[in-house]
Amino acid sequence: MMCDMSSYNAKSMVEFLRIVGKLKTLKRTGWVRSQVALPESDADHMHRAAICAMLIPSTLPDGTRVDRDRCIRMALTHDVCEAIAGDFTPECSITKEEKHIKEREAMEEIRRILEDNPVGDELMDLWREYESGETIESRFVKDIDKFEMILQADEYEQDQGLSLDQFFDSTKGYFKTSLFLSLDSELRTQRALRKSSSD
């Protein structure tokens, strides 16, 4: 397909990128609630999430193919809706359904801003696939979302002398892919050793 994206509206792309830029100053609500000092941004989280996706294998032991680049794009954009909708956690007084509606409206707003640029549809497709969790790629990215969070929790515990048990408790038994089952197990082992040696 011949496709010169530079012909798409530059103004609409700049507007889109300005919205994405808001993710740099949006502090993750979970850390704010837990009194973490200078908590990471949504963009920080999605950056390492996308790097986690680079570790995904292209083929699983049972022969299942995984589209690693799609996982990278999904990890990179899974919370982009929060630039407009905000970051809700299970503790926020909003139902899962209300959160989903607000996020879908945000994705629709982003698609509207991008006008006829196909990246608008692509972002909507990636977000829908992530939310439904039905494909192998979305199952990997859901594991990444939680693993990146507990790795960060472990780092805040070490750097700031906090106890962030709730993040480890809420993700116990969550992981479904063998890669992140293995990384989760390694991280919990490291944390248990650290805690026992500091007793």
Add this chain to the structure above:
Amino acid sequence: MMCDMSSYNAKSMVEFLRIVGKLKTLKRTGWVRSQVALPESDADHMHRAAICAMLIPSTLPDGTRVDRDRCIRMALTHDVCEAIAGDFTPECSITKEEKHIKEREAMEEIRRILEDNPVGDELMDLWREYESGETIESRFVKDIDKFEMILQADEYEQDQGLSLDQFFDSTKGYFKTSLFLSLDSELRTQRALRKSSSD
């Protein structure tokens, strides 16, 4: 190729991801020098850089094919070396060659940490290609690196009432790809309008 990455050393992957996490608190030197309050992190910059790469066309008007997913991976990782080497700017008292050597050593350290995981070689390849700037993919990512910077400069000017002319002056005439020539032109037009209306 059958390839089960979960069989790679989990300890080495966690160590690698902890290094990548340092990019969340590494403040970009250019902003620190310019007295920007609460400047973005290296991870923030690479996150929006990778989103910029999603806007790259798969085929140019002259028929040249562009590997967009490779651009996304390159944008996502082009400054990962700074987690170990630090962030040097042209104003730092270090030559370009010394900077390159320090960054190459950092990439070698990352490859060593990742042991036999092929992502270590992949990161080194992406960094080398970016540094050499010889492929169409690396030329796009070099444009992205500068465009993302001036878009951020424009946002800091608006949010913090600063004048960051030096970032616009140093990148004038820099852009080579038609997409980022077009986005650069749009951004400079918006900035000029804003400046003239505030006179």
